[in-house]
Amino acid sequence: MRTILIEPEYEAWRAAARQLLAQGVAPEEVLWTDDRQEASLFVGESPPDSAAVQGASAIKVPAAFMDLARSVAAHTDARRWGLLYRVLWRLTRGAERHLLAMATDRDVRQLQDWGKAVGRDIHKMHAFVRFRLVGTDVATGREQFVAWFEPEHRIVRLAAPFFEKRFAGMDWSILTPYECAHWDGTRLHFTAGVSRSSAPDEDALDDLWRTYYRNIFNPARVKISAMQSEMPKKYWKNLPEASLIAGLIAESTGRVQGMLETEERAAKPAPNNAYLKSLHAMNQSEAAAQNHESDLA
Amino acid sequence: MDITRKLEILADAAxxxxxxxxxxxxxKDSRGSAGVGSTGGMGICHSYTPDGRCVSLMKVLMTNACLYDCHYCINRRSSNVTRARFTPDEVVKLTLDFYKRNYIEGLFLSSGIIRSADHTMELxxxxxxxxxxxxxxxxxxxxxxxxxxxxELIALAGRYADRISINVELPSQQSLNTLAPEKNLARTEEAMGHIRGKIEERHAEKRKPDAPKPxxxxxxxxxxxxxxxDASTDAVILGCADKLYTSHRLRRVYYSAFSPIPEPSSILPLxxxxxxxxxxxxxxxxxxxxxxxxVEEIASTAAPNLDLALDPxxxxxxxxxxxFPVDVNKAPRELLLRIPGLGVRNVERILAARRYTRLRLADLVRLRLQMKKLLPFITTADHHPARLGLDSDSLRARFLPPPEQLEINFDAPPIPATSDFFSVRSGEL
Incomplete structure (x- = not known):
């Protein structure tokens, strides 16, 4: 049994896995960790030097697996490195090249679940990041925005290209507890994580946004569980509109009751408008034509 | 009127x-430009309101003043609702401000009809x-x-928009005559036909080799x-939807259960x-x-309305x-799609996996299928449902939701229970 210590990144796992695979080391013989303290309890071993290994480049792995591995690597579950290696082994040395088609396989299913959790986390980051205007660059005239977000997994690098494409015309930073992403119009780069207090708490537009949120809500259709399954409470603390939720729910019954008790309005006669008259004339002649047709039939 | 008050009225109206x-x-995206924005792929819901609905676009009306008198609509001319009107620049600024803060994916813009159809479209x-x-x-x-x-104006709208839409509102002209006397189904369909033509024309242009990008x-x-x-049955509604999907290639038909509005009309059902x-x-x-x-398989002339207790x-x-039962190891795709409790994605998973293995119940459990629903309708390598069970009338009873106690309050009209509410997005099977 050997313990392999890697940085918690896809590239580090990939490099180590290639070497182990080339040396024919079976998954049962490897203990993976990205935790230095844990590794020191065992005799930690760095992955073998790539130059020393022959034939590593000859290994053929389905592209779909590498895509899946990239997502799974961003997950926080400590078992992911070992499971990735086991599935890699089965795909190659184990001669199960079709393995990824088997959603019924325990290992595959677990990797897919982790991949899906990471994909969802990325999607929620794209959705729930809220930029706050902090100023304008005097030299370039570009607006500068800062956002705070707390992702569940290590997804900042996977999620950042989306923001680059979408917000190319403004400068922005997204701060998270473990890594930050920055865009200045020419370069996307990453720095170490910071604390919540580094990001602004509000934006002058938040009130107007809450006005929109309050008025687009339909009190006659309350469905709280549907809202929460897509927007779990853990995200609420960083969403400016979430402070309205409790109040909107509490007053909805009374508002609907008010609608039901409102006296019905009678129809008002049509105003004197040329367009409206032409419309009514058109409708009448079409109805007459239809009657004529059905007479013929 | 300040912008906050206008937004209150014109979001509520939309x-x-x-x-x-x-x-x-x-x-498309903003790289290489001084602007912002990107589209393509799946849309993003940036928030959810307590009605379970997704907030993706800023949905507002240009104005809620309207010449029409559609009785289900809060903005009809007979309603006493407060009227407001945005200027184009106000909507532009709101859209950009909201977009830059990542509140929204973009703009959904509609309007009450003022002066004429062309004048409104121009705004x-x-x-x-x-x-x-x-x-x-x-x-x-x-x-x-x-x-x-x-x-010409509809074509211009299509040039700037990612999606354009015209609401049918009701599936028959007879219903429109009563509830929305200005609306006409034939003209709506004609316009949809023109839009379909434009969409397909551009698609064909794009495919031409060496031609400039249209x-x-x-x-x-x-x-x-x-x-x-109105009194339209589900068969009529679905028939209308099916016609729109096939003859005008619509992307989506949305169904909106009429719900109480603050300005009720005397013509509407109570x-x-x-x-x-x-x-x-x-x-x-x-x-x-x-x-x-x-359509006839789901809602027929003999049984024109969907069973509310069971999914269709x-x-x-x-x-x-x-x-039934259908053999999950042998049945063709179209038959697998008919099995209750089996969705499109899981059908694909089954088709992929069964090339290499004979599926057993444990495999289906690992796909996290709804086994209770599935079992009477399938056979696997290790499961054959008793014929008796499948033919038994108790099968329907088995799937019915447990009976609920009704609470009747004679002082207040019933408000639908929370369990009656479903989000628009939960239509997936």
């Missing part, structure tokens, strides 16, 4: 349009033009169009039908339909589009028991 989708647009188009041409906005734009507007045009159109405001009916219609719509069902696929299976 909330009865169910569509907030921002998916299916052509791929709506002016907002989209400014966003695209003055501010290089590449985010999502959905424009509501008016069937009676000139073809100007952009919306990639899809959608519509909305109101449920429960009682709102159960929201579960809207949910069943979405499920049936999914069966039409992704499961190769025909299960309901069909119980009416067609001779089709």
């Amino acid at each position: 909330k009865y349009d169910a569509s907030c989708a921002s998916s299916g647009a052509a791929r 709506v188009i002016e907002v989209a033009r400014k966003l695209r041409e003055v501010h290089q906005f590449r985010g999502y734009i959905h424009l509501k169009t008016i069937p009676e507007a000139s073809q 100007p952009p045009f919306a990639t899809g159109q959608s519509t909305q039908m109101l449920v429960g405001a 009682k709102a339909p159960p929201l579960i009916r809207e949910h069943r219609l979405y499920q049936a719509d999914w069966l039409l589009r992704f499961y190769e069902f025909k 696929k299960l309901s069909w299976a119980l009416r067609n028991r001779a089709t």
